[in-house]
Structure formats: C-alpha cells, structure tokens
Amino acid sequence: MSVRVVVADDQELVRAGFAMILDAQPDIQVVAEAGDGAQAVAAVREHRPDVLLLDIRMPVMDGIEAARLVCADGPCRVIMLTTFDLDDYVYDALRAGASGFLLKDVRRDDLVHAVRVVAAGQSLLAPAITTKLIAEFAGRAARPAGQVAPERLAALTTRERETLRLIARGLSNAEIAQAMVVSEHTVKTHVSNVLTKLGLRDRVQAVIAAYETGLTVPGDPD
Known part of the structure; x- marks a missing residue:
C-alpha cells in the first residue's frame, strides 16, 4: 500500500523536485502539490494523505x-521544511504537532527515508538533533506555556x-x-504509557514536554 503525500512549498522548482523524487518511489504516491499554506490545508482535507511535506x-x-490545522484535523503527519537547522520557527512547528523537520x-x-519513517508513525528527528534543537529553544525566555x-x-x-x-x-x-537495565519491550511499553498519559503525539512532543515541565533542563549531563 502506497504512502500518500502532499508536497507544499511556494517555490515551484523545489516543490516539483521533491514531488518527482517521491513519486518515483514504488511505495510513495504524491497525491497533490500546494503553493501556499491555505492550499496545503485544503489539499490535505481533500486527499487525506499520510504525510504532508510542508515549508x-x-x-x-x-x-x-497550516501544520496546527492539519495536525488537529486528523492523522496526517507533518514534516516541516526549513533552510536553517535551528530556525526560530522550528520549535513552534514541533509544538504545533509536526513530527520533525528536514533541511x-x-x-x-534521506528525503525518501524521512517520508517512510514518519508514515510509519515514528518521529523524524535523530536523537542528537532532537536534543540540540529542543535544548536550544526550551532554554529561551518568553516562550508560551507548554501543552503539558x-x-x-x-x-x-x-520508571515512566x-x-x-x-x-x-x-x-x-x-x-x-x-x-x-530492562528489556527493549519494557521500554516500548513505558514510552507508550508516557505518550498516552500526557496526551502526546510522538517522541518529539515528549522531548518538548520534558523541557517545558522542567523534568529536564538544558545542560543536563548526558
């Protein structure tokens, strides 16, 4: 069964390039393209894709x-596109419900792999990127209150x-x-319980919640 994708970017060449790469995969189908945020939301509501690739x-x-509306609407998972690895908007995108981001x-x-990973229900960010990103933004002042x-x-x-x-x-x-010192199966159970009890979508939101609640603070030893 194909992973259905909507590609949204206001730069036509970028959008067309991503769509061509993804559509060439036997297990991925680009069902729509969008040139602005409103079109992206409309395309997701019309085509019900598994993944939205969104600038x-x-x-x-x-x-x-757009990410906030899409994530609130249903199960479509969002990958944000950015030109900067620590863009000020990235933290807000993750809090809006995005499953990760790509440069x-x-x-x-890596693009193809990312779509497959997110479609399978996993978070996109590599552990090292997650820690760097969230520590950077969670440590800043004047952030709105978290969802947890x-x-x-x-x-x-x-243990949880x-x-x-x-x-x-x-x-x-x-x-x-x-x-x-437990089995990986036990860890998976703990992770599932954490997400369920705190009402979180995935591991990315769990990382954010850990920082926003003060359970973890930037600079904690690894």
Missing part, C-alpha cells in the same frame, strides 16, 4: 498555522518519568533499555 515559510498562511538541501535518499502542565507528571510512575527523562536526552529505546 515553514509560506504565503497566505504560514507553515506553522531543504536534504539528500534524495508540570503537575501532570504526577500521573507517571517513577525516568523513561521520559532519557527520551529528552536523545536516547534510543535500545539505549534506554541498557541505561535502565
């Missing part, structure tokens, strides 16, 4: 608002809190299992 800076409606100069194979209030951490067991802390440090399930 952060878009005319008519910016990518952040616009991404390699062909600190007191909600009380719903987690001690530790799992969340290790997720925020950028550890994979295998590394968490080693650190906690």
Whole structure:
C-alpha cells in the first residue's frame, strides 16, 4: 500500500523536485502539490494523505498555522521544511504537532527515508538533533506555556518519568533499555504509557514536554 503525500512549498522548482523524487518511489504516491499554506490545508482535507511535506515559510498562511490545522484535523503527519537547522520557527512547528523537520538541501535518499519513517508513525528527528534543537529553544525566555502542565507528571510512575527523562536526552529505546537495565519491550511499553498519559503525539512532543515541565533542563549531563 502506497504512502500518500502532499508536497507544499511556494517555490515551484523545489516543490516539483521533491514531488518527482517521491513519486518515483514504488511505495510513495504524491497525491497533490500546494503553493501556499491555505492550499496545503485544503489539499490535505481533500486527499487525506499520510504525510504532508510542508515549508515553514509560506504565503497566505504560514507553515506553522497550516501544520496546527492539519495536525488537529486528523492523522496526517507533518514534516516541516526549513533552510536553517535551528530556525526560530522550528520549535513552534514541533509544538504545533509536526513530527520533525528536514533541511531543504536534504539528500534524495534521506528525503525518501524521512517520508517512510514518519508514515510509519515514528518521529523524524535523530536523537542528537532532537536534543540540540529542543535544548536550544526550551532554554529561551518568553516562550508560551507548554501543552503539558508540570503537575501532570504526577500521573507517571517513577520508571515512566525516568523513561521520559532519557527520551529528552536523545536516547534510543535500545539505549534506554541498557541505561535502565530492562528489556527493549519494557521500554516500548513505558514510552507508550508516557505518550498516552500526557496526551502526546510522538517522541518529539515528549522531548518538548520534558523541557517545558522542567523534568529536564538544558545542560543536563548526558
């Protein structure tokens, strides 16, 4: 079964290039293209794709608002496109529900891999990028309140809190299992419980929640 994708970018050559690369894959189908944020939202509502590849800076409606609407509407997962690896908009995009981001100069194979990973329900950001990105923005002042209030951490067991802390440090399930001296299956259960209890979409939002609630702070030792 093909992964259905909508590609949204206001630069026609960029949009067409991404669409051509993805459509050439036997397991990926580009069902629509969009030149602005409003068109992207409309295309997702019409075609119900699995993944929306969305530029952060878009005319008519910016990518952040488009991502927020798409993620609130249904199961379509969003990959944000940016020209800067620590763009000020990236943190807001992740809080809006995006599953990760790619640089616009991404390699062909990495683009295809990213779409497949996100379509499978996983977060796109590599652990090292996740930690660097979230630590950078969570440490800044004057950020709006997060979606998880600190007191909600009380719903987690001690092991689940530790799992969340290790997720925020950028550890994979295998590394968490080693650190906690448990099986990888047990870690997967802990991760699932954390996401469910805190009402989070994926590991990216879990990292953000860990920083915003104060469970983890920038500069914590690895």
